[in-house]
Amino acid sequence: MDILIIGGTVFLGRHLVEAACARGHGVTLFNRGKHNPDLYPEVEKLRGDRDGDLGALAGRRWDAVVDTCGYFPRQVRSLAGRLADAVGHYTFVSSISVYADETTPGQDESAAVGVLADESVETIDGTTYGPLKALCESAAEAGLPGRVLIPRPGLIVGPHDPSDRFTYWPLRIARGGEFLSPRADLPVQVIDVRDLAEWILRMIEAGRTGIFNAVGPATPLNMGELVAACQQVSGGDARPIWADDDFLLSHEVGPFAELPLWIPVENLGLSTVDVRKAVAAGLAYRPLRDTIRATLDWAATRPPDRALRSGLAPDREADLLAALRSG
Numbered sequence: 001m002d003i004l005i006i007g008g009t010v011f012l013g014r015h016l017v018e019a020a021c022a023r024g025h026g027v028t029l030f031n032r033g034k035h036n037p038d039l040y041p042e043v044e045k046l047r048g049d050r051d052g053d054l055g056a057l058a059g060r061r062w063d064a065v066v067d068t069c070g071y072f073p074r075q076v077r078s079l080a081g082r083l084a085d086a087v088g089h090y091t092f093v094s095s096i097s098v099y100a101d102e103t104t105p106g107q108d109e110s111a112a113v114g115v116l117a118d119e120s121v122e123t124i125d126g127t128t129y130g131p132l133k134a135l136c137e138s139a140a141e142a143g144l145p146g147r148v149l150i151p152r153p154g155l156i157v158g159p160h161d162p163s164d165r166f167t168y169w170p171l172r173i174a175r176g177g178e179f180l181s182p183r184a185d186l187p188v189q190v191i192d193v194r195d196l197a198e199w200i201l202r203m204i205e206a207g208r209t210g211i212f213n214a215v216g217p218a219t220p221l222n223m224g225e226l227v228a229a230c231q232q233v234s235g236g237d238a239r240p241i242w243a244d245d246d247f248l249l250s251h252e253v254g255p256f257a258e259l260p261l262w263i264p265v266e267n268l269g270l271s272t273v274d275v276r277k278a279v280a281a282g283l284a285y286r287p288l289r290d291t292i293r294a295t296l297d298w299a300a301t302r303p304p305d306r307a308l309r310s311g312l313a314p315d316r317e318a319d320l321l322a323a324l325r326s327g
Contacts, residue, residue, distance in 0.1 A: 001063040009036040015197035064089040073135040080143025092140040097130035105272035154215035158193040159298035165260040168311030174234035182262035184224030212278040
């Protein structure tokens with residue numbers, strides 16, 4: 001197959017390129033050339049900007065397109081309109097953040113999505129990101145009706161993750177000593193970027209369409225199990241000091257960013273979505289320890305003084321641990 005990837009040089013995009021090439025597909029990238037422009041010299045690259053400069057796509061045809069970086073509905077509407085007669089299949093990578101209800105566990109793909117009073121808004125924050133993604137889904141389906149695959153990932157993790165929201169934990173536990181962790185029974189859902197990329201390619205090859213919660217694992221995972229897996233992979237003497245929601249909230253710890261993977265109980269719907277439809281469609285998961293090891297190996301290739309984009313700074317963690325001990 002000939003596959004057009006919008007983006008293709010950051011995180012999920014680069015794993016899609018590698019998976020597609022490994023499976024023998026022809027790959028074309030369309031992007032601005034601003035991130036990792038020298039990656040994949042063997043792959044065709046078209047330069048342009050989805051915000052008004054789609055000229056490089058004119059007169060071309062592909063079997064499928066994967067859109068990894070659509071955030072505003074006008075972007076998706078424009079791209080889908082340009083490609084409606086040029087591709088047979090459109091994958092729009094969305095998010096489980098589309099769901100309006102963040103409290104109810106076990107939501108499947110039929111759950112209501114968020115809405116915006118002003119659908120023209122283009123400011124991305126905690127209240128707009130999900131509804132904007134939902135509008136993008138609708139724009140893709142309107143442009144190529146019946147030909148759209150919509151994976152809704154949760155937290156994508158593994159090598160080349162620019163957010164560090166998962167990377168923080170293997171690195172912090174590998175560093176050893178006492179570390180602050182949210183409660184051990186906290187539900188956790190993540191998906192290895194390689195598993196997601198490979199599944200998307202298989203779905204494209206099969207011509208599958210529709211909406212799928214593309215997160216994992218297939219069976220429930222909690223923070224205690226994640227911590228134990230990190231300890232097993234890294235070795236060392238790291239010892240978790242568990243903190244409940246009341247403590248973390250009272251000390252103004254930032255959910256998911258300052259303390260990655262922690263979500264207060266009122267938002268746990270976003271860590272417990274139903275993945276049975278995707279599993280039935282072939283989504284498979286490598287062992288968690290493989291993801292942890294690959295994350296550590298990749299992190300070791302970065303500059304040692306590079307500051308993480310997520311997670312507790314050492315001084316902040318020390319203060320919180322002292323406060324927790326003092327009661």
